[in-house]
Amino acid sequence: MIEVKNLHKSFMGKTVLNNISGVFQQGSVNMIIGASGTGKSVLMKSIVGLYEPDSGEVLYNGRDFYRCDRTVKKSIRQEIGMLFQGSALFDSKTVEQNVKFPLDMLSDYNESEKRDRVNDILKRVGLENANKKMPSELSGGMQKRVGIARAIINNSRYLFCDEPNSGLDPQTSILIDNLIKEITVEFNTTTIVVSHDMNSVMEIGDHIMFLYKGDKVWEGTNTEIMDAEPESLQHFILANKLLRSLKETRN
Amino acid sequence: MISNIGKYCLFIKSLFVNRERFRIYVKLIFEEAVEIGYNSIVIVALISTFIGAVTAIQTAYNMTNPLIPNTVIGFIVREMTFLELAPTITALVFAGKVGSSIAGQIGTMRITEQISALEVMGINSSSYLVLPKIIGTMITYPLLVILSITLGLTGGYLSTTITGALTPNEYIEGLRMEFIPYNVFFALIKSIVFAFIISSVSAYEGFYTTGGALEVGKSSTKAVTNSCLIILIADFFLAELLL
Numbered sequence: 001m002i003e004v005k006n007l008h009k010s011f012m013g014k015t016v017l018n019n020i021s022g023v024f025q026q027g028s029v030n031m032i033i034g035a036s037g038t039g040k041s042v043l044m045k046s047i048v049g050l051y052e053p054d055s056g057e058v059l060y061n062g063r064d065f066y067r068c069d070r071t072v073k074k075s076i077r078q079e080i081g082m083l084f085q086g087s088a089l090f091d092s093k094t095v096e097q098n099v100k101f102p103l104d105m106l107s108d109y110n111e112s113e114k115r116d117r118v119n120d121i122l123k124r125v126g127l128e129n130a131n132k133k134m135p136s137e138l139s140g141g142m143q144k145r146v147g148i149a150r151a152i153i154n155n156s157r158y159l160f161c162d163e164p165n166s167g168l169d170p171q172t173s174i175l176i177d178n179l180i181k182e183i184t185v186e187f188n189t190t191t192i193v194v195s196h197d198m199n200s201v202m203e204i205g206d207h208i209m210f211l212y213k214g215d216k217v218w219e220g221t222n223t224e225i226m227d228a229e230p231e232s233l234q235h236f237i238l239a240n241k242l243l244r245s246l247k248e249t250r251n
Numbered sequence: 252m253i254s255n256i257g258k259y260c261l262f263i264k265s266l267f268v269n270r271e272r273f274r275i276y277v278k279l280i281f282e283e284a285v286e287i288g289y290n291s292i293v294i295v296a297l298i299s300t301f302i303g304a305v306t307a308i309q310t311a312y313n314m315t316n317p318l319i320p321n322t323v324i325g326f327i328v329r330e331m332t333f334l335e336l337a338p339t340i341t342a343l344v345f346a347g348k349v350g351s352s353i354a355g356q357i358g359t360m361r362i363t364e365q366i367s368a369l370e371v372m373g374i375n376s377s378s379y380l381v382l383p384k385i386i387g388t389m390i391t392y393p394l395l396v397i398l399s400i401t402l403g404l405t406g407g408y409l410s411t412t413i414t415g416a417l418t419p420n421e422y423i424e425g426l427r428m429e430f431i432p433y434n435v436f437f438a439l440i441k442s443i444v445f446a447f448i449i450s451s452v453s454a455y456e457g458f459y460t461t462g463g464a465l466e467v468g469k470s471s472t473k474a475v476t477n478s479c480l481i482i483l484i485a486d487f488f489l490a491e492l493l494l
Contacts, residue, residue, distance in 0.1 A: 048371050070269070077373030088364040102372055105271065150368075160371075 007056035028206035081151025141172035279383035288391025299399035303406030325425020350453035354474035357457030392446035
């Protein structure tokens with residue numbers, strides 16, 4: 001479980017996150033949604049430690065990430081796996097080397113154990129024959145799968161996905177969404193997904209937090225979101241023609 | 252400018268704080284040494300040979316006074332090669348080749364979030380990416396300077412003897428005239444300092460790249476210009492201090 005308390009972040013005097021609080025449960029897909037520029041990615045990057053917040057707390061199972069000592073912080077970091085928007089694969093390394101990288105750096109497995117684990121994980125994400133390929137030889141969807149494999153190889157307890165569907169076709173988006181959902185359940189991870197894709201929200205979002213201009217405006221489940229009251233959220237949801245017609249039909 | 256110097260000093264400090272396990276660096280240093288040093292041999296060899304040849308020819312062209320013996324030409328070529336041409340001119344070329352490559356590589360990793368990926372894993376990204384490059388450069392550049400000295404002097408020999416400006420004996424006698432072994436040490440000290448400047452300044456420019464592909468290009472350009480400028484300033488101070 002990850003708990004965020006009164007998180008505040010500003011850049012050059014401009015407030016990007018305004019006292020955000022919330023709880024992200026283990027074993028469920030927690031989604032942070034909102035329009036572009038509302039602070040979704042900044043919130044996620046503040047939680048994983050890429051941006052240090054101006055104030056507030058981030059608790060990983062009760063361990064305060066910004067106030068713990070270096071050893072605890074390092075151990076928390078080793079429990080984090082992250083899928084970046086552009087996959088962020090190391091382009092000078094093969095798929096196998098990319099996925100093995102966290103094990104090389106952070107584990108004491110021997111080479112054959114590492115190779116077995118990499119093969120298992122690549123099989124799990126449906127890339128069993130891609131070991132020797134370079135990232136540039138992969139499609140966008142395959143790169144995301146490798147990114148997910150790299151994120152979970154070290155038995156991560158916390159999985160972060162920044163816009164996992166960006167640049168993917170609708171069919172591949174659904175595959176990636178489902179993969180994230182399956183991994184969350186299978187590995188019992190606390191998963192946080194930043195997205196502005198309502199299809200993903202309806203498909204896999206167990207718990208949703210909506211941000212608007214740096215404020216948390218609403219949170220709830222994907223069954224409640226269609227009836228949520230905030231106007232900004234309704235505008236966001238109903239920008240999608242399909243959802244607009246769905247709501248009209250329901251009404 | 253002052254804040255940039257401060258930021259650069261903090262960057263250098265970050266390479267040594269919370270670094271990764273030593274065994275991880277050994278392989279990386281070897282890879283960087285090959286990437287940076289081995290792949291620069293051809294360009295360094297070509298430049299050094301031609302600079303040595305041209306220096307010898309031009310010195311011979313200017314030595315028209317019959318009272319000055321021809322052996323002085325070899326002496327001048329040797330002194331110039333040891334003291335300036337091999338360590339400094341090669342460093343400027345090296346900054347263009349290796350500096351832009353380091354800045355471009357690290358800058359691209361920054362804008363494609365590969366550096367963020369390392370940081371999320373709890374890896375000291377600056378130390379992991381930059382320290383092997385600096386050590387690899389500091390190991391291989393002095394070796395390239397030794398090669399440069401050898402080929403520079405050989406270039407001078409070939410150009411003067413083939414054109415008939417000097418006899419082989421005159422040139423070799425000039426090379427051996429009043430030889431000061433300390434100059435070899437001075438050239439190597441310079442090469443180590445220049446290697447550190449090129450690799451660290453270029454890595455610094457790449458590491459703090461923000462934006463997109465355009466900014467990566469700008470970082471590469473800044474890496475080369477700043478490295479060259481700092482090399483020339485350091486060259487002056489080293490000459491003042493050590494000679």
